[in-house]
Amino acid sequence: MHVSFSSQSRAGGSQAPDCFAPSLPDEPLAKVLADSARWRCDLSAASLAPNRTVIRIPVDPDGTVPRFFSSVPIVAGDIVVALVDKDSRILTEKRFSPVEILAAPLDNRFLIPLPATKRQSKAVIVAFDYPINPSLFLRSRLLDSNPINEPQSVRLLLVVAIVCGLLAMPMAYNIAFYPVLRERFVVWHIILSLALLAQCLLSSGIAMHFIDLSVEQLFRGQVISFGMAVAAMCAFTEAFIEPGKLNPVLRKIMRWVPLWMVSVAMGHAFFPTVLRAIQVKLYYAAFIPVLVLLVISLINGLYRGSRSAELKLIGLTPFFAMGGIRLVTMLFPGFSPEEATPMLYVAIVVEGAVATLGVAHRLMNIKRQRDDALAETRIFEDLAERDPLTGLLNRRAIERNFEQLRAEGFRVCALIDLDYFKSINDSYGHAKGDEVLRSVAGALREDEDTLAIRMGGEEFMLLLRGSDARNRAEARRQAITRHVAIDVVGLDRPVTASMGLLEMAERGPQHVTFETLYTRVDRLLYDAKAGGRNRTFGEKMVVFSARGKDRRTLRRAA
Incomplete structure (x- = not known):
């Protein structure tokens, strides 16, 4: 029959x-x-x-x-x-x-x-x-x-192409910003965008306009890209929610979700017939705890005041709707799955727009935090490179930046030592001596072509650039006596200073170290002390010689 x-x-x-x-x-x-x-x-x-x-x-x-x-x-x-x-x-x-x-x-x-x-x-x-x-x-x-030859098909492909373009823009935005702000959520958002782009190209058929794919290859591509999208979505959400705004247990569990989803997707893509009669239901059922965990994490983030969780919830709402439709249609075949396809494109557009705004918001916050941290670091570095008594740069600062300063044209070095400063401390006390040192710092005023450094004790250094650098150094040495006389009351003698000055030739040695320079200008300072004090001894450097020995101990005794 x-x-x-x-x-x-x-x-x-x-x-x-x-x-x-x-x-x-x-x-x-x-x-x-x-x-x-x-x-x-x-x-x-x-x-x-x-x-x-x-x-x-x-x-x-x-x-x-x-x-x-x-x-x-x-x-x-x-x-x-x-x-x-x-x-x-x-x-x-x-x-x-x-x-x-x-x-x-x-x-x-x-x-x-x-x-x-x-x-x-x-x-x-x-x-x-x-x-x-x-x-x-x-x-x-x-x-x-x-x-494919029907007009509505062409219109659909055009719409999907626009959606793919909208996905590509935030991906390019993230790639551009990642080298500047290396945050995990930026990487995961790039992976999420790639997975959604692959899902969009495969499910719409656009990919098959460029390459021939068998149904077996297409099936595997769709399963893997969908699993990767869910995995990246969870990882992105976990990394995107601000520190302290998500329960630590939830955060730890969320970090394992990508491994679970990739394993599920790979297993179903390459071994679809192992549990053939029930495998599809098991595959889609594996997404249910992930979606529940995602919702709980977003709610927890909202409860803790996370702005990122609020944006992410808005962006993922269409995905939750699409996921719900897909789960219902796959677990209960009597329902039509056609509604899930247009919802996918809506979800991609909404998620892409909101996530991009959220990433931009987080990046700006992180940049602001890093700028504040850098500013604070610079303050501490500045404090570490400044003499607390006079406010001048210290020896550490000049040693660290000597090569750069030479390259910027600072070729005149003057080493200044106060004459008979020890007697001031002995006669008037260290407090009065500190007043003198602060007054000297004012006399050695800095400008864009002059750096003043306190080397230690009563010893100061000037680094200068410009055609009149030698004259400016001498003017500052002579200004010390006037400044101290005005600023410090009660001294019975004028405070003078001796100076050794070394002018480095523009075409002279290019690999002079700070220690070598300091040793030579220190000898010139000793010569000024030995010549009667309150004067300057200087020379123009072409090459360094190793003549003489370091006589700092003799100068200090003077």
């Missing part, structure tokens, strides 16, 4: 299946057609338990002859397509393996050209070996023409 056919068609030039039957992979289709007891016409009751499921799609005798069979690219085994006549006799049939079936460049489907036959067919029989998803049966269609 053969199964009878009833004509059923859908608007828009496509026909949908009306009945199904379980079978074995090697069982002839003619035998299945002949066994009417197997056939059931409630497609929502189709099960994944049989190793082969056969569906029947009637052909409208008054309509256009269909040219393609189409379904979703969730294929693990072979597909056999056959045309039958009104007496249920097979006119022609052809087998396709998953690697032979190319994904269509539109709407997340594949197209198989129907076998040619001279006789009129009444139905198309399609057998799926080792099916892994009931959507294969529910979304199977016969098409009169290739939908």
Whole structure:
């Protein structure tokens, strides 16, 4: 007894299946057609338990002859397509393996050209070996023409291309900013954008306009990119929420979610038939605790006052809606999954816009915090390089920056020592001596061409640049006596200073160290002391000689 056919068609030039039957992979289709007891016409009751499921799609005798069979690219085994006549006799049939079936460049489907036959067919029989998803049966269609040529298809591709462009912009923004502010959430947002871009290109069919992908490759690409998107979304959320604004236990758990999601995605992509009858439900069920954890983390962040959690919740709301639709449609095949596709594009646009604003907000906050920290560090460094008594630079500062200062043109070095300063401390006390030192610092005033340094005790150094540097150094030495006389009350003698001055030739030695320079100018200072004090001894340096010995001990005794 053969199964009878009833004509059923859908608007828009496509026909949908009306009945199904379980079978074995090697069982002839003619035998299945002949066994009417197997056939059931409630497609929502189709099960994944049989190793082969056969569906029947009637052909409208008054309509256009269909040219393609189409379904979703969730294929693990072979597909056999056959045309039958009104007496249920097979006119022609052809087998396709998953690697032979190319994904269509539109709407997340594949197209198989129907076998040619001279006789009129009444139905198309399609057998799926080792099916892994009931959507294969529910979304199977016969098409009169290739939908890629229809105007609405072009409009859809244009919309998706715009969405892909919107994804690419924040990705470029993050790549540009990462070298400046090396934050983990920037890396995870780049990975999230890449995964969503891949998902968008694959699910819309745009990718197939540039490369040929089999349904097996497309299936793996979609599963992996979706799993990576969820993994990156969780990692980005954890890193994006400010320190102290997320429960430490939740933060620790969230850091393990990417490993879990990548493992689930890889397992389902490369081993889809291990638990074939229930694997799809297990796969989608694996996302439920992740979504729950994500929601709990965002709520916890909001409770703790996280601005980032607030922005992230707004951005992820469409994804939660899309995820809910996808979970319902996959766990309960009676529901149509068509609503999830446009929601994906809406979710991508909203998440991309909000996340980019959030990343910009966080980057500005981090930059502000780092600028404040750098400013504070500079203050401490400045304090470390300044003499606390006089406010002048100290020896540490000049030693660290000597090469740079030479390169900037500071070629005149003057070493100044107060005459008979020890007697001031002995006669008037160290407090009075400190007043004298502060007054001397005022006399050695700094400007953009003059640096004043307190080397220690009553010894000071000037580094100068400019054509009149020698005269400016001498003017400052002579100003010491006037400044101290005005600033320090109660001294019974004028305070004078001796100075050794060394002018480095512009074309002279280029590898003079600070210690070498200091040793030479110190000898000149000693000569000034030995020559009667309150005077300057100077010379212009061309090369250094090693004459004499360091007589600092003799000068200090003077």
